[in-house]
Amino acid sequence: MWTAVIGASVLAFAFKYIGQSIPESVLANPRIARIADLIPTALLAGLVAVQTFADKTTLVIDQRLAGLAVAAIALYLRANFLVMLIAATATSALLHQI
Amino acid sequence: MSRAVIRDSLSISIAVGAYGAAFGVASVAAGLTVLQTCALSLLLFSGASQFAVAGVIGAGGSALSAIAASGLLALRNGFYGARMAPLLKVRGIKRILASQITIDESTAIALAHESESEADARKGFWLTGVGIYLFWNLATLIGALGANALGDPAQWGLDATIPAAFLGLLWPRLKSSLSKFVAIGAIALALILTPFLTPGIPIIACVVIPLIAGWRVRS
Numbered sequence: 001m002w003t004a005v006i007g008a009s010v011l012a013f014a015f016k017y018i019g020q021s022i023p024e025s026v027l028a029n030p031r032i033a034r035i036a037d038l039i040p041t042a043l044l045a046g047l048v049a050v051q052t053f054a055d056k057t058t059l060v061i062d063q064r065l066a067g068l069a070v071a072a073i074a075l076y077l078r079a080n081f082l083v084m085l086i087a088a089t090a091t092s093a094l095l096h097q098i
Numbered sequence: 099m100s101r102a103v104i105r106d107s108l109s110i111s112i113a114v115g116a117y118g119a120a121f122g123v124a125s126v127a128a129g130l131t132v133l134q135t136c137a138l139s140l141l142l143f144s145g146a147s148q149f150a151v152a153g154v155i156g157a158g159g160s161a162l163s164a165i166a167a168s169g170l171l172a173l174r175n176g177f178y179g180a181r182m183a184p185l186l187k188v189r190g191i192k193r194i195l196a197s198q199i200t201i202d203e204s205t206a207i208a209l210a211h212e213s214e215s216e217a218d219a220r221k222g223f224w225l226t227g228v229g230i231y232l233f234w235n236l237a238t239l240i241g242a243l244g245a246n247a248l249g250d251p252a253q254w255g256l257d258a259t260i261p262a263a264f265l266g267l268l269w270p271r272l273k274s275s276l277s278k279f280v281a282i283g284a285i286a287l288a289l290i291l292t293p294f295l296t297p298g299i300p301i302i303a304c305v306v307i308p309l310i311a312g313w314r315v316r317s
Contacts, residue, residue, distance in 0.1 A: 001129075001130060001131075001134055001155065001161070002134065003161040003165075004151055004154075004155060004161040004164040004165055004168075005130070005134050005137050005138055005141070005142075005151065006137075006141070007161065007162075007164075007165040008138070008142055008147060008150075008151050008164060008165045008168035008169065008172075009137070009138065009141035009142040011165060011168065011169040011172060012142045012143070012144050012147055012168065012169065012172035012175065013141070013142075013197065013198065015169070015172050015173055015175050015176035015179075016172070016175045016176060016179050016197040016198065016200045017179070017193070017194065017197040018176055018179070019175060019176030019177060019178065019179020019180045019182075019183070019197075019200065020179040020180075020182065020183045020186075020188075020193055020196060020197045020200065021179075021183070021193070022179075022180045022183065031312065031313060034312040035308050035309055035312030035313065036177065036180055036181045037181065037209075037312075038276070038277060038280050038307075038308030038311060038312050039174070039177045039178075039181070039305060039308045040174075040177070040178060040181065040202075040205055040206060040209065040271065041268065041271045041272075041277045041280050041281055041284070041308065042280050042281065042283070042284040042304040042305060042307045042308045043174045043177075043202075043284070043301060043304055043305070044202065044206065044264050044267055044268040044271070044281075045268055045280070045281035045282070045284035045285050045288075045304065046284045046285065046287070046288035046300065046301040046303075046304035047146070047202070047261075047264045047301055048261050048264045048265050048268060048285065049284070049285040049288040049289050050288050050289075050292060050297075050300060050301055051260050051261035051264060052261040053289060053292070054292045054297065054300075056153075056297055057292060057293050057294070057295070057296075057297065058292075058293065059289060059292055059293065063255075063257070063258065064257050064258045064261055066258075067255065067257075067258025067259075067261070067262055068258065068261050068262055068265060070262075071258075071261075071262035071265050071266065072265060075265065075266060075269045080105075080109065081106060081109045081110055081113065081266050082109040082112070082113050084262060084266055085113045085259055085262055085263060085266070088255075088258045088259060088261075088262030089254070089255040089258055089259045089262070090255060091255065091258065092255035092257055092258030092259075093253070093254055093255025094255070096253050096255060097253075
């Protein structure tokens, strides 16, 4: 078990550090800069999708989607980040009780 | 605008950091010890990757597959690092520290404030990264210790907190039609691939979309 813990930690740090150490000139290319700028958008969108609908390798619709819908409404209404999170969490908790 | 940076950083630190309790619970429930659970939060410090380790171990997977799943999820931190490096401009020990706190949220907060001022963006990165690190590790310990008392995180609605947090981070990035296209494409691709691939890999696969879109489209 410690192998997994230490191995995963070392790998994660290596990626983080290598990323920070890529020469700045690599990002000076406007095409690379544009791609790098779009990457977090794609990964965050992918994370939203997977964390909302995936149960391991199965796609499900459950209380998480209701929580996300409430979060989207809160964001549309320009709610504070924390208020938005509490609203989403409370929605999911409430539906879980029913 | 600095007050907005502090407010955003602090609220996301508390909100996301609190989810560390859910990780603590999940990790102990998956069969890791309290010490191993805390070690993951201290050393790995990337939520999705940590959950991947606990998930694979909990499902009876090998250490190697746990490392692979976790590593694939951690790969994106490298991309974030490449995006952050020209902004942070740090060397030596500060780069090591910056690397450790280069995660979804610190990057997203920095990018959200980058258009206002680079100083605010840097402040947002450090405040969010260090803030989440502290709250996440504290909450991990509390969660791990109280694993039995807290029970199922879904019962407390925590299963909706993380997707909502990611949506909140994604929201300010959806200004251009290109970024909206990329986001919709990534959502579709992640969902299409989910039934066929190991958890975590569909998220990494989303990198293909900005590679294609960013390469072909002229800004």
